Amino acid sequence: MLSKFKAPKGTFDIIYPDSENLEMILRIGYETLILHGYRRISTPIFENTQVFVRGIGEDTDIVTKQMYTFEDRGGESLTLRPEGTAPVIRAYLERSLHSSGVPQKLFYFGPMFRRERPQAGRYRQFHQLGAEAIGSDDPAIDSEIISIPDAYFRKLGLKKYRVIVNSIGCVNCRKPYVTFLREFLEKVDAELCDDCRKRSQKNPLRVFDCKEETCARAISEAPVISDYLCDGCRTHFHSVLGMLDALGVGHEIEPRLVRGLDYYTRTAFEFIFEGLGAQNAVCGGGRYDYLVEALGGPPTSGVGFSIGIERLLRAIDLEGIKPVKLPRLDVFVAAVEGTPREAVLRTLSILRSASLSADTDFMGRSLKAQMRHANRLGARFVVIVGGEEFERGEVVLRDLDSSKQCTLKNNELIHRIRLVIEAKSGANNE
RNA sequence: GUGAUCGUAGCUCAGAUGGUCAGAGCGCCGGGUUGUGGCCCCGGAGGUCAGGGGUUCGAAUCCCCUCGGUCACCCCA
Incomplete structure (x- = not known):
């Protein structure tokens, strides 16, 4: 703790x-x-x-x-x-x-x-x-x-x-009923538990809720409200x-x-x-x-x-009902050491603007640790930003399910991710 | 308000009759050569043993009290 x-x-x-x-x-x-x-x-x-x-x-x-x-x-x-x-x-x-x-x-x-x-x-x-x-x-x-x-x-x-x-x-039917019930309860008073004895005075209807065997037996013959409606x-x-x-x-x-x-x-x-x-x-x-x-x-x-x-x-x-399948993180943006933070944040922002859930590292982790973290978060894709690709205006897109990755132009990223995700959800809907 | 039962790391639990008993697994963090996950290997962090008092040379282990969890009563969703 x-x-x-x-x-x-x-x-x-x-x-x-x-x-x-x-x-x-x-x-x-x-x-x-x-x-x-x-x-x-x-x-x-x-x-x-x-x-x-x-x-x-x-x-x-x-x-x-x-x-x-x-x-x-x-x-x-x-x-x-x-x-x-x-x-x-x-x-x-x-x-x-x-x-x-x-x-x-x-x-x-x-x-x-x-x-x-x-x-x-x-x-x-x-x-x-x-x-x-x-x-x-x-x-x-x-x-x-x-x-x-x-x-x-x-x-x-x-x-x-x-x-x-x-x-x-x-009010019309309950009043008379309650008096009948009270009269009945007084007759079986000896068989009731302490609680029920109190109840029969204060709130006689409650006697019906009692879980004691003996009380249940004692009131089995009790008048029932439905007969007095x-x-x-x-x-x-x-x-x-x-x-x-x-x-x-x-x-x-x-x-x-x-x-x-x-x-x-x-x-x-x-x-x-x-x-x-x-x-x-x-x-x-x-x-x-x-x-x-x-x-x-x-x-x-x-x-x-x-x-x-x-x-x-x-x-x-x-009943073993599983209410929701938890939504999965679409993309984790990992950065090669030395990559400007701004580039990472921009990529994140672009992904999120396209309604893809995206997260990144905030712990200053190594690439390897970032990958491990991405996996732990259940991310579908990792986008790796940095290095030579970054200089060329490219990123690496890795599919964590298939373990395949490719290099593509920044402006192709969204489109490519969408293609894969939609292909998969399409397959699931059949 | 009453009763029963339980209380060791984030989680699940080991710790016979009090004397290396502060541990394991999982999880978490890091590493396993040059920019990459899941398996495996290595390492690390993390516990006033619920808290307080007492018995004892010595208690996570015995006694008492308190607090908390759980279940039940009362009653209710």
């Missing part, structure tokens, strides 16, 4: 060639989103703390113990965003985006921050690619929101995932499911899939991947018909999803 400093716990550097993979999956993600009519929005990475307190929920783990909150020099409480939806809604309201037409179909990408103990697929700074459709409660938009990650993951070549969906109803929610849910079928999005109904907060409504879904470890949800999302109001806006429906990019990258790796 050369440095005494380390990246903060739960953070990491994204280094080539991983950086290439990131770029690639983002590009495909953007394409997919744009194809579905979504436009990118970039919001600040910090917001007034209240945006999150009210947009995520005061009692959530995120707000109570995971936020990076600080006071700036003006005394305002700011928070590094722990998720993307609340800021988007804030922007939607602040900029009156409804006036440019609803639904507003927006997507975002960027870092999120949560102070948790890191583990596989969980970091303190992580990245999400997400989308929100604001202003419509049409079940068709739910199905679109769910179909986008599906289309995206397929495009990437991913296979080992399941889509689980559920409906958690609205009001007519509106039931119809909505069935429409969404039917549309997913029509769209060819394979899915399973998971009655135990829940959301903690009151303003989450109706559709909830996740994309679960095999083999990712405990944090196996690569994408999560759902409908939030009361969220806009919670942030001070008029009654407005919304649905969205969010993809955990680090988890997605891991899934890609696990």
